[in-house]
Amino acid sequence: TAPGQQLRALFYALAPGESSFRTVEEVPDYVEKSIPFFITFIGLEFAVSWIQKRKLPGRINDGISSLSLGILSRLPDVLFRSIELISYIYVWNNYRLFELPWDSPWTWYLTLLGVDFAYYCFHRMSHEVNILWAAHQVHHSSEDYNLFTALRQSVLQKYTSWIFNLPMALFIPPSVFAVHLQFNLLYQFWIHTEVITKLGPLEWILNTPSHHRVHHGRNPYCIDKNYGGTLIIWDRIFGTFEAEDAKVVYGLTHPVNSFDPIMLQLRPLAQIWNTFWATPGFCNKLSVIFKGPGWGPGKPRLGLPEEIPAITGKEVPFNPYVPAYLNGYALVHFAVIVDLYTELLASITVLSQGTVLLRICFIILSLVSFGLLMENKSKAGILEIIRCLVFIGVYKLGYFRSQFSFLGYAYEVRY
Numbered sequence: 001t002a003p004g005q006q007l008r009a010l011f012y013a014l015a016p017g018e019s020s021f022r023t024v025e026e027v028p029d030y031v032e033k034s035i036p037f038f039i040t041f042i043g044l045e046f047a048v049s050w051i052q053k054r055k056l057p058g059r060i061n062d063g064i065s066s067l068s069l070g071i072l073s074r075l076p077d078v079l080f081r082s083i084e085l086i087s088y089i090y091v092w093n094n095y096r097l098f099e100l101p102w103d104s105p106w107t108w109y110l111t112l113l114g115v116d117f118a119y120y121c122f123h124r125m126s127h128e129v130n131i132l133w134a135a136h137q138v139h140h141s142s143e144d145y146n147l148f149t150a151l152r153q154s155v156l157q158k159y160t161s162w163i164f165n166l167p168m169a170l171f172i173p174p175s176v177f178a179v180h181l182q183f184n185l186l187y188q189f190w191i192h193t194e195v196i197t198k199l200g201p202l203e204w205i206l207n208t209p210s211h212h213r214v215h216h217g218r219n220p221y222c223i224d225k226n227y228g229g230t231l232i233i234w235d236r237i238f239g240t241f242e243a244e245d246a247k248v249v250y251g252l253t254h255p256v257n258s259f260d261p262i263m264l265q266l267r268p269l270a271q272i273w274n275t276f277w278a279t280p281g282f283c284n285k286l287s288v289i290f291k292g293p294g295w296g297p298g299k300p301r302l303g304l305p306e307e308i309p310a311i312t313g314k315e316v317p318f319n320p321y322v323p324a325y326l327n328g329y330a331l332v333h334f335a336v337i338v339d340l341y342t343e344l345l346a347s348i349t350v351l352s353q354g355t356v357l358l359r360i361c362f363i364i365l366s367l368v369s370f371g372l373l374m375e376n377k378s379k380a381g382i383l384e385i386i387r388c389l390v391f392i393g394v395y396k397l398g399y400f401r402s403q404f405s406f407l408g409y410a411y412e413v414r415y
């Protein structure tokens with residue numbers, strides 16, 4: 001794909017003729033190729049926010065945490081082909097009823113609608129079913145709202161979302177589905193920003209920054225609203241639409257208060273586990289798993305609206321004090337990990353399984369260590385020293401490389 005096409009892919013603005021492929025193998029990895037654009041747009045958001053309001057759009061701790069979760073969520077795809085595609089292709093190969101032509105614009109537009117409607121269903125279930133929410137809440141755990149938040153994704157979520165796409169596999173070719181699955185995800189990147197206010201008539205049909213801000217709000221009027229991915233029409237049709245009104249306060253109604261990417265994934269699951277055992281009666285136990293996260297014995301399926309904490313305007317985001325030099329340290333080392341990660345993606349085909357696993361483990365160790373540093377945890381220093389020793393060890397053995405050859409020299413100097 002040309003850079004211009006790649007840029008337009010972020011806005012779902014490619015014509016059917018330039019984004020239709022005969023086989024899945026020919027479909028470009030639009031998401032991976034977007035990484036440089038993600039970085040460019042994040043820089044742009046910083047500039048615009050500074051010009052508009054003389055304030056930065058986010059914080060270092062929350063931003064590193066979001067990007068860490070973004071990297072973590074993509075790591076399983078380094079090892080295995082995505083479950084969404086495997087399951088889709090399986091159904092297509094074994095159970096398809098008929099084949100829509102892969103090169104027809106009609107198929108392209110139908111798939112756009114199909115993938116977006118499946119996303120609406122999946123997303124709504126992810127908020128209304130406790131066990132699915134445990135995976136999805138990761139995306140909502142940021143108390144800032146910016147382009148970093150867009151990249152804050154759950155590791156577990158794709159193991160719950162794939163099933164919603166399978167009905168399309170009865171008639172839509174996998175190569176068309178594989179394109180729209182990526183476009184639908186990429187479209188949701190740019191709407192995670194406060195620098196765009198309202199977009200006029202586009203607000204009627206498209207999911208916009210304003211609509212999605214409501215979705216990320218913990219104000220009572222924002223709860224369980226605006227589930228759309230690319231289009232907002234599904235919310236308007238099924239009664240889950242809410243327009244942006246009072247100032248939105250972002251994050252979870254009961255914040256996890258952590259920057260550790262593993263803790264952010266696992267603590268809500270641990271909470272379900274504890275509630276499950278603490279709740280009496282078999283049916284009640286099942287309800288803990290399958291009803292809404294706000295449910296309890298004797299309450300309606302989605303819990304009681306009056307139990308959602310009111311917004312006072314005095315909410316303070318989780319923001320432990322960290323000395324400036326530590327923020328700088330974390331930023332520099334995080335940049336090194338982003339470099340290692342992108343190098344891993346670029347050289348995946350020539351690496352042995354062992355090397356790939358080693359790198360993945362090191363990336364996870366590093367992201368956890370940065371998270372604990374940002375929380376100013378007492379054990380963070382020890383973990384960080386261990387991490388640096390591991391780095392020197394495996395670097396000397398030749399298991400790491402930078403994608404920038406000049407940085408290889410920098411690694412040698414720094415450590």
Ligand SMILES: [Zn+2]
Nearest residue numbers: 123127136140
């Ligand atoms: Zn959501």
Ligand SMILES: [Zn+2]
Nearest residue numbers: 139192212216
């Ligand atoms: Zn979002």
